[in-house]
Amino acid sequence: MLKKSVFTFFILAVTVVAALVGSSIYTLYSKKRLTVDPKVKEISGIEFDKYKRLWAINDSGDKPKLYRLNQDGSIAKEILVTNAKNIDWEDMTQNTFGHFFLGDFGNNKNDRKWLTIYKIENPIDIKGDTTEAEIIKFTYPEMDGTPIEPDKRNFDLEAFVAFGRHLYLFTKNRTEPFDGITNVYKVGDHAANFDAELIDSFQTCTTLEKLCWITSAALSPDRTKLVLLDSTSIWLFENFKEDKFFSGDVSRIDLGIVTQKEAVTFYDDNTIVFTDEEFKGIGGNAYVIKLDEVEKKVIRKASN
Incomplete structure (x- = not known):
């Protein structure tokens, strides 16, 4: 028995x-809409141009290129940034003028002292297949050249947005033990050398870093919604005050199984597109959600 x-x-x-x-x-x-061309199998940043066509970048190891994708995921055009390097491209964003920003700021070992962001015109204004970038450099004042202790390893970076005349950087937490905190740093959006200014932080989870470390970020076109992406979720921030993104309402959108989700952007104020990298035959796709259709778990409501 x-x-x-x-x-x-x-x-x-x-x-x-x-x-x-x-x-x-x-x-x-x-939520899957298309499979991305294998040439962009390590897709790490996406953005729509002014004609609502999707552009993508690859992670480290590729040339400093942008790829425009057709609606079936194939590559329609490639643009080479002639004065750039792809040491570790990790995200792409754009400002309200349509300038694209390419973040070469991956810092897995927390040992890169100076990091780079490339600023280019909107791809619809690039007539050929090459362009030059305006170069933005920044460093973390907290990094003084000495090895970073395990519980302070929060200087990796895979996510940023343009807001006003600044860029806001959301760290990918690699602390040991993992504390789940993404720090927000602020730098200018023009060519110069900046000391990144720490302005805020937000805790996702403390269970396992690969479930909730931040890998991409995006602002809605009307600049009223911020999303942060991790391996299983989209974190949605609304009703915030100025650049205090975490001051308003916070919700979590479940994205299902763990895949290497690395890029997110808005198509319009209600529609979000995100992608995952291909790994051992899994992923390599683009997915679409509509905010007025998905279930959102309220994490926190802003106080009046």
């Missing part, structure tokens, strides 16, 4: 787990 009870419990547990996994897979893949 005992063995039969144990077996029944085991079958029930397997059934429940299978149902949860199946539901999680559906949650993600029901």
Whole structure:
């Protein structure tokens, strides 16, 4: 009788787990819109140009290029930034004028002292297949040249947005033990050398870094919504005051199973597009959600 009870419990547990996994897979893949060309399999940043065409960049190892994608995910055009290097391109954003910013600021080992952002014109204004960038450099004042202690390793970076005349950088937390805090730094949006100014922070989770470290960010075209991306979620911030992005309402949108989600942007004020990198045959897709259709878990409501 005992063995039969144990077996029944085991079958029930397997059934429940299978149902949860199946539901999680559906949650993600029901949002899939296209598979990205394998040439951009390490997609790390996306943005729409003024004609609402999707552009993408690759992570480290590729040439300093932007790729325009067709609606089926194939590559329509490539643009080379002739005075740039792709040491570790990690995100792409644009300001209200349409300038694109390319973030070469990946810092996995927390040992890069100076980091780079390339500023170019909107791709629709680039007539050929090359362009030159305005170069923005920045450093973290907290990095004094000595090795960073494990519990202070919060100087990796994969996410930023343009707001007003500044760029806002959201760190990818690599602390040991993991404390789940993304720090927000502020630099100017023009060619100069900047000391990044720490202005705020937000805690996602403390369970496991690969579930909730921040890998991309985006602002809605009307500049009223901020989203941060991690491997399982989109964090939505609304009703914030000026550049205090975490001062308003906070919600979490479940994206289903863990994949290497690395890029997010807004198509319009209600529509979000995000992508994941291809890894061992999984991912390499673009997905779409509409904010007025998805379930949002309220994490915090702003006080009046």
